[in-house]
Amino acid sequence: MLRFNPNELKKQLKRLGLKNVDIETLEAEEIVIRKREGRELVLITPQALVVKMPGGALMLQAFAQQVEEREAGLETVGAEVSEEDVRLVAEQTGVSLEEARKALEEAEGDIAAAIMLIEERKRAGEGR
Structure with a gap:
């Protein structure tokens, strides 16, 4: 799996003129993106970084090898019990x-x- 290097990202942002950024690695089981048309993209076991920009803005960068699309509101957490x-x-x-x-x-x-x-x-x- 492709891996983020927070230090490399920080260097690249510095080259772009963004010097006072804070980068945090996010440990997540999944990241859910709700689309306006009522569907969701679900990134399964993603690797993600949260970049805190000057002025309080946040930027999220995420990679996942498995992405599912589903109807909004459906939960994947919790198994069916027989x-x-x-x-x-x-x-x-x-x-x-x-x-x-x-x-x-x-x-x-x-x-x-x-x-x-x-x-x-x-x-x-x-x-x-």
């Missing part, structure tokens, strides 16, 4: 189906993480 997974987590932990579903949603569909989350909550409840 009833089978909900039953499995509920059986393994002894909690209700509703509580198992909530933990699976929080764990983005990861069964092991959901079970660990429930067990941690149980331990925290015992300590009261």
Whole structure:
């Protein structure tokens, strides 16, 4: 993947006469750009820099090898949870189906993480 070099960008901006810029690397899972026609561009695992310009203006530079286009308002975060997974987590932990579903949603569909989350909550409840 192409990598940003903040120092090189700073040198280039200085050559353009922009001397007092602050560059920050942005760690992001995705960057969403909402288009006026009701669609979104989603940059998946981008590498990005936020450039703080003199006068308070911000410039964002981003690269991503994977870009998706979708209808605006659709979320990609959070996995769909199957009833089978909900039953499995509920059986393994002894909690209700509703509580198992909530933990699976929080764990983005990861069964092991959901079970660990429930067990941690149980331990925290015992300590009261």
